[in-house]
Amino acid sequence: MTAPAPAAPGTTTGPAGPDRTQRRSETTVGDRTAHDPAIPVLSLRGARASLGSRPVLRGVDLAVAPGEVVALLGANGSGKSTAVRAAIGQVPLSEGEISLFGTPLRRFRQWHRVGYVPQRTTAASGVPATIREVVSSGRLSRARFGLLSRADRAAVDRAIDLVGLGDRARDSVAALSGGQHQRVLIARALAAEPELLIMDEPMAGVDLASQEVLAETLRDQVAAGTTVLLVLHELGAVEPLIDRAVVLRDGCVVHDGPPPEAVGQHALPGHDHVHPHAAHEPLRTGLLT
Numbered sequence: 001m002t003a004p005a006p007a008a009p010g011t012t013t014g015p016a017g018p019d020r021t022q023r024r025s026e027t028t029v030g031d032r033t034a035h036d037p038a039i040p041v042l043s044l045r046g047a048r049a050s051l052g053s054r055p056v057l058r059g060v061d062l063a064v065a066p067g068e069v070v071a072l073l074g075a076n077g078s079g080k081s082t083a084v085r086a087a088i089g090q091v092p093l094s095e096g097e098i099s100l101f102g103t104p105l106r107r108f109r110q111w112h113r114v115g116y117v118p119q120r121t122t123a124a125s126g127v128p129a130t131i132r133e134v135v136s137s138g139r140l141s142r143a144r145f146g147l148l149s150r151a152d153r154a155a156v157d158r159a160i161d162l163v164g165l166g167d168r169a170r171d172s173v174a175a176l177s178g179g180q181h182q183r184v185l186i187a188r189a190l191a192a193e194p195e196l197l198i199m200d201e202p203m204a205g206v207d208l209a210s211q212e213v214l215a216e217t218l219r220d221q222v223a224a225g226t227t228v229l230l231v232l233h234e235l236g237a238v239e240p241l242i243d244r245a246v247v248l249r250d251g252c253v254v255h256d257g258p259p260p261e262a263v264g265q266h267a268l269p270g271h272d273h274v275h276p277h278a279a280h281e282p283l284r285t286g287l288l289t
């Protein structure tokens, strides 16, 4: 069994320096590290995991290359969230291997390089906190001794601006709508300026205006070279950004290749084909809903 990673990204402090594997495969360019294009930023090989007594991942192979934008699709319960939670060490594998930036997960410590937006949580944790405080927590993985420098605080402000909440930074997260919470969580993930961004259904429950803000934010990240793994039900507003789609079904990969056409889930292997084809029925149903 693979040991869980020490802590989840976005909430960690004081990462250790790069290990030998990381030094071999990377060179530092400015604040970013140029990653060897031949080495996946994220790799799951033969990943198996159970939750309780239920086998949820049944041999998942998934690799995301530097700069790639990959959509992880599949029906409810197919194992998408479990796969990304395994990728960041929140779900232990019973078999298989995971590596981040070429380093086995058990030895990976550079969590500032990974931004993670969990599925359907709120930014409010029960304690009073402002948007800036929550987003600042995402920068701690880059801060020395847990203290944010002026540059760190500027990065936090940039992240808040990116998601369009610049004028709300001092507001309590308890007073936000669901879509605004989602923006705060995305800003928290962006605050560390990660090289790999993993987002679990970032558009879920978000209104169209917020979706457009999030898609724009993502466009900027992708243009800056960020590698992205997105769990999605529908490609929607981010469709033009997607390079490749991986479809899970019952914990197995049933498609790994070009993203489906605009409403082309029919073309995908593994499409459930459970929906009627009456003219009044929406086309986006079945496999991905």
Ligand SMILES: Nc1ncnc2c1ncn2[C@@H]1O[C@H](COP(=O)(O)OP(=O)(O)OP(=O)(O)O)[C@@H](O)[C@H]1O
Pocket (backbone or CB within 6 Å): 051, 052, 053, 054, 056, 074, 075, 076, 077, 078, 079, 080, 081, 082, 083
């Ligand atoms: N804590 C748990 N204990 C037992 N089974 C669980 C637990 N959490 C999730 N599962 C089960 O694991 C399976 C995969 O869940 P997962 O959340 O990874 O699916 P998903 O593809 O992300 O689904 P959705 O699209 O609904 O978010 C489901 O059958 C779910 O019921």
